[in-house]
Each structure stands twice: as structure tokens, then as C-alpha cells.
Amino acid sequence: MNLQQVLYPITIEDFFQNYYEKKHLVIKKENVDAFKELLTVKDLDTMFHSVSNHHPQFRLANHSLDEFPDPKTYTVKNSDLIDPLKFVKSFEAGNTLVMSNLEHKLSSLRELTNEFEFFFKHRTQTNIYLTPKDAQGFASHYDSHDVFILQFEGSKNWRIYDKPSPLADKTTAFVKGEYEIGNVIDEFTLNKGDVLYIPRGIVHDAYCTHENSGHITTGLLGKTWAEHLSELLLESSKNSLALRRYTKFHEVPGVDYSNEKNDVIDAVKNLINILESNEDLLDDFYARQKSITKGHLMQMLDINKIDVNSKIRLKEKHKLRIAKNDTSLSIKFYDLKLNVPSAAESFLIALFKSNQPETIKKIDCTIDEESRVLMAQELSKIGVLEVS
Structure with a gap:
């Protein structure tokens, strides 16, 4: 629900x-x-x-x-x-x-x-x-x-x-x-x-x-902005001269600290941008979730029985995070990670499009049947595949 x-x-x-x-x-x-x-x-x-x-x-x-x-x-x-x-x-x-x-x-x-x-x-x-x-x-x-x-x-x-x-x-x-x-x-x-x-x-x-x-x-x-920022501030100060300066509450005639204050403002704004795009924070979050996938043990016992006639479909596909590199794809599911060749992208796209179990040999993609079976076995290992 x-x-x-x-x-x-x-x-x-x-x-x-x-x-x-x-x-x-x-x-x-x-x-x-x-x-x-x-x-x-x-x-x-x-x-x-x-x-x-x-x-x-x-x-x-x-x-x-x-x-x-x-x-x-x-x-x-x-x-x-x-x-x-x-x-x-x-x-x-x-x-x-x-x-x-x-x-x-x-x-x-x-x-x-x-x-x-x-x-x-x-x-x-x-x-x-x-x-x-x-x-x-x-x-x-x-x-x-x-x-x-x-x-x-x-x-x-x-x-x-x-x-x-x-x-x-x-x-x-x-x-x-x-x-x-x-x-x-x-x-x-x-x-x-x-x-x-x-x-x-x-x-x-x-x-x-x-x-x-x-x-x-x-x-x-939930975590508030204050909690997230407080966790990042000290760590970020290692690489930020502005954050490592002493606060300036004293006043000295002719000395202007406004540029230092602006540098601090910019540093905090940068932390907010980091929070909104920090992949490590999301990975850490998903690592703390417990999977609800069922049948994983049975699939591990029968993983060598997967062949071109097996029917497969993705489970919890909205939980999959996929990142493209030059020569490979990084697939993340909860706290598990799988790296596969970029050529397997068409196989994944076909699985994402389908909501019903598909026979491996009939999946519309560009990789050969042997590679499809290997992909199905690897996806099954991380629990994202339903196999029948």
C-alpha cells in the first residue's frame, strides 16, 4: 500500500x-x-x-x-x-x-x-x-x-x-x-x-x-534541514577555508569582514546543493531498508535451472536505481549492487516496459540468448527478479 x-x-x-x-x-x-x-x-x-x-x-x-x-x-x-x-x-x-x-x-x-x-x-x-x-x-x-x-x-x-x-x-x-x-x-x-x-x-x-x-x-x-546540515558542516569544513575561520563578533575600525560572511553564506548554500544531489546519502538511506521480496531463497536454490524458457519479470522495479557509465551499467537494489555491460541496457529496458512475466527467449532486446540467461541469473541473485 x-x-x-x-x-x-x-x-x-x-x-x-x-x-x-x-x-x-x-x-x-x-x-x-x-x-x-x-x-x-x-x-x-x-x-x-x-x-x-x-x-x-x-x-x-x-x-x-x-x-x-x-x-x-x-x-x-x-x-x-x-x-x-x-x-x-x-x-x-x-x-x-x-x-x-x-x-x-x-x-x-x-x-x-x-x-x-x-x-x-x-x-x-x-x-x-x-x-x-x-x-x-x-x-x-x-x-x-x-x-x-x-x-x-x-x-x-x-x-x-x-x-x-x-x-x-x-x-x-x-x-x-x-x-x-x-x-x-x-x-x-x-x-x-x-x-x-x-x-x-x-x-x-x-x-x-x-x-x-x-x-x-x-x-x-524525518530529518530536518538542521540535522542534515549539522552532519555535513564539520565534515565539509575540511575542504572549506570559509567554514574554518573564526566567527567575527568583534568590531575593528576600518576592518570589513563582509566578504568573509558572504563566503560562509556561499559555503552553506553549496551544502544545500550537495544535500539535494548526494547519491551517497540516498545509498545510505536505502542500505537501512529491509527488502520485502519473497521467494529469494527458492530462487537461489534453483538459479542454475534458469534457461531461455524461464519466465521472468522485475519485482519492485520502482526501487531500482540505475546509473550509466562509459562501458557499464550500475544497478542498485536496496543495499545490493550489480555492474553489467552497457550492452545489457536493451534487456533492462524491455523488462521495465513489461508488467507481466516474459519468456527469456522472447524478450525484445539486442543481446543473445546466452547473455539473457546470464543477466537473469545475476538479477535473480540480488532479489529483483521473479522467476517461474
């Missing part, structure tokens, strides 16, 4: 022009099963009893308590391992079940975060919240990252307050009891299938009344 599918019927253009980093957005969908393929309560129930889960990734929240519930009440004795029976029982007692980073456990959520990360080029994670009826997990607060909330079960009531901390980040994190939240300016109910977007710094809270609630919070853990 990609960003446009999550936002539908709102267009991406409308979202970025009118809402992104500006104000909250409620999307009422007609399809109550909009997120059925992403997550169900049954999926969670299976995970509780088939995968090892640990505190604090799995924890409880309860707005009515002064402190978070003691993890000793829902973990295996003398460990941080979640006891599924105790954990689920806590839900009946009025606690919200909080499950963080489930994209590392469920491939459907990994696909969601990968699509968001591919679009935004920022890290994304999913937190799952199960709240019982007549309960509230968290007090009013704001987050230091943007969130997309996908209601996959039941319903939940939300309130938005009128005193935001615009574009709050790690330096302006919310501190309970030290921030005036203001007055409610919007109140609404998210029903199964609905979506809510809340920019960082917008004060909000949520509670259940007559129905249990399950929602996916997809957090956009």
Missing part, C-alpha cells in the same frame, strides 16, 4: 499543498476493509503466540494511571520477554496495548513503511495501538514527528487543540505538565477504514467510548 492509496480520495498534490507540515487531515473512507490486507486482530493474535516479543517495544499505557503499568505484570519472570497471556489479559483490565516497530515482524507493514520511505526518503516506523472501550491510553500531547493514523478495527474519538508547537522536533519535545495544550478546536471519530494525518507539534488526544479500537500509527521520522 503506497501513500496515494492511504490518502485516497485526497490527491497527493492536495495533501502537499494544503496539509503536509501545516494542519491535520481527516479522511473518511467508504471501504471499512481498506486496511484488511495490512493488519487484522487475528494477525496480532497469531503474532503474540508465535513470535518472541519484548518490553519496551511491547508495553501498556493507561491514561488513568500516574505512571505506565509495571512491565513485571506482563513479562515472563526475571526477563523482558512478553508473556502473551498476561499481556492480552491487561487489555480487558482497561490498558492500551502498544506494539512498536511491527514492520520488523509483519511483511505487510514492512511493505507499507518501505513505500512511505521510498516516497519521502525518510525513515518510517509503525506503532500499533489496541485500546478497550471506555478507555484512553495517553494524555493530550504532541509528537516530534508526523503521523499517519490508519484505523483498522473499531472506532476512536479524537480531539485537536489550538496551541501547537509548530514543527516540533527533538529539541522541542513535549513535556507533560510543562506545556499549555489550549482549547479543543476539532473533535471527530475515526471509524474502521478511516485515516488521520497529524503534523508534528499539533496537540491531540484520543479515547474510546462504546467500541474497542485498533489503529496503526505510521510515524514519519
Whole structure:
């Protein structure tokens, strides 16, 4: 599921022009099963009893308590391992079940975060919240990252307050009891299938009344200009005389430092240009993503069976990055890299054009059948090819 599918019927253009980093957005969908393929309560129930889960990734929240519930009440004795029976029982007692980073456990959520990360080029994670009826997990607060909330079960009531901390980040994190939240300016109910977007710094809270609630919070853990620039500044100063000069806060009659200041301005502008075109930054970003390609192990076991009669097609072709050199092509897929001769370009172009599996010998390209099979084997090794 990609960003446009999550936002539908709102267009991406409308979202970025009118809402992104500006104000909250409620999307009422007609399809109550909009997120059925992403997550169900049954999926969670299976995970509780088939995968090892640990505190604090799995924890409880309860707005009515002064402190978070003691993890000793829902973990295996003398460990941080979640006891599924105790954990689920806590839900009946009025606690919200909080499950963080489930994209590392469920491939459907990994696909969601990968699509968001591919679009935004920022890290994304999913937190799952199960709240019982007549309960509230968290007090009013704001987050230091943007969130997309996908209601996959039941319903939940939300309130938005009128005193935001615009574009709050790690330096302006919310501190309970030290921030005036203001007055409610919007109140609404998210029903199964609905979506809510809340920019960082917008004060909000949520509670259940007559129905249990399950929602996916997809957090956009973006890096600000300040974070990116601060990481580049010291490193760039090695090759920048302007950035290595002392700051000039003193005043000396007849001495003009304006040229030095202009050099610093130019150096910072150059860093911004580097950020926008730095291939290494993108490579580092993709290196941190986890592939969602399935069937790779089976293909490795059968890679020598690929022949001219095998049917192939590209998987996740929008994740492929291809760079041309004088005599070769560099193909990058997640954190894997493949160099192939430039002559193979026509083979790749044909694969990109086709959405259906094609028999290798029938692919319309300029390389011979032996080279096609070799290309298919190499592409299969990096996980980008589906072979049947």
C-alpha cells in the first residue's frame, strides 16, 4: 500500500499543498476493509503466540494511571520477554496495548513503511495501538514527528487543540505538565477504514467510548534541514577555508569582514546543493531498508535451472536505481549492487516496459540468448527478479 492509496480520495498534490507540515487531515473512507490486507486482530493474535516479543517495544499505557503499568505484570519472570497471556489479559483490565516497530515482524507493514520511505526518503516506523472501550491510553500531547493514523478495527474519538508547537522536533519535545495544550478546536471519530494525518507539534488526544479500537500509527521520522546540515558542516569544513575561520563578533575600525560572511553564506548554500544531489546519502538511506521480496531463497536454490524458457519479470522495479557509465551499467537494489555491460541496457529496458512475466527467449532486446540467461541469473541473485 503506497501513500496515494492511504490518502485516497485526497490527491497527493492536495495533501502537499494544503496539509503536509501545516494542519491535520481527516479522511473518511467508504471501504471499512481498506486496511484488511495490512493488519487484522487475528494477525496480532497469531503474532503474540508465535513470535518472541519484548518490553519496551511491547508495553501498556493507561491514561488513568500516574505512571505506565509495571512491565513485571506482563513479562515472563526475571526477563523482558512478553508473556502473551498476561499481556492480552491487561487489555480487558482497561490498558492500551502498544506494539512498536511491527514492520520488523509483519511483511505487510514492512511493505507499507518501505513505500512511505521510498516516497519521502525518510525513515518510517509503525506503532500499533489496541485500546478497550471506555478507555484512553495517553494524555493530550504532541509528537516530534508526523503521523499517519490508519484505523483498522473499531472506532476512536479524537480531539485537536489550538496551541501547537509548530514543527516540533527533538529539541522541542513535549513535556507533560510543562506545556499549555489550549482549547479543543476539532473533535471527530475515526471509524474502521478511516485515516488521520497529524503534523508534528499539533496537540491531540484520543479515547474510546462504546467500541474497542485498533489503529496503526505510521510515524514519519524525518530529518530536518538542521540535522542534515549539522552532519555535513564539520565534515565539509575540511575542504572549506570559509567554514574554518573564526566567527567575527568583534568590531575593528576600518576592518570589513563582509566578504568573509558572504563566503560562509556561499559555503552553506553549496551544502544545500550537495544535500539535494548526494547519491551517497540516498545509498545510505536505502542500505537501512529491509527488502520485502519473497521467494529469494527458492530462487537461489534453483538459479542454475534458469534457461531461455524461464519466465521472468522485475519485482519492485520502482526501487531500482540505475546509473550509466562509459562501458557499464550500475544497478542498485536496496543495499545490493550489480555492474553489467552497457550492452545489457536493451534487456533492462524491455523488462521495465513489461508488467507481466516474459519468456527469456522472447524478450525484445539486442543481446543473445546466452547473455539473457546470464543477466537473469545475476538479477535473480540480488532479489529483483521473479522467476517461474
